[in-house]
Amino acid sequence: MTKNVGTTDKVIRVVIAAVAAGLIITKTLTGVWAIVAGIVGAAMLITSVAGFCGLYKLFGMSTCPTNTDKTSGS
Numbered sequence: 001m002t003k004n005v006g007t008t009d010k011v012i013r014v015v016i017a018a019v020a021a022g023l024i025i026t027k028t029l030t031g032v033w034a035i036v037a038g039i040v041g042a043a044m045l046i047t048s049v050a051g052f053c054g055l056y057k058l059f060g061m062s063t064c065p066t067n068t069d070k071t072s073g074s
Helices: 008-026 032-048 054-057
Strands: none
Touching: 008 032
């Protein structure tokens, strides 16, 4: 798996996971909505740690900076 999740994207995903966890812990969300938030939060955290998002791969997207060699080769 090639990494396709950039640093800013990772931070946003961790924040979303933390918000979801906070809403569940404080019981702001309960029942089905808590389960949905838990799944979304877990997915965000896993993709952030792994640096890979399957949906990005499916759609040919990447938020990783491209590695460009700035040397002239001479």
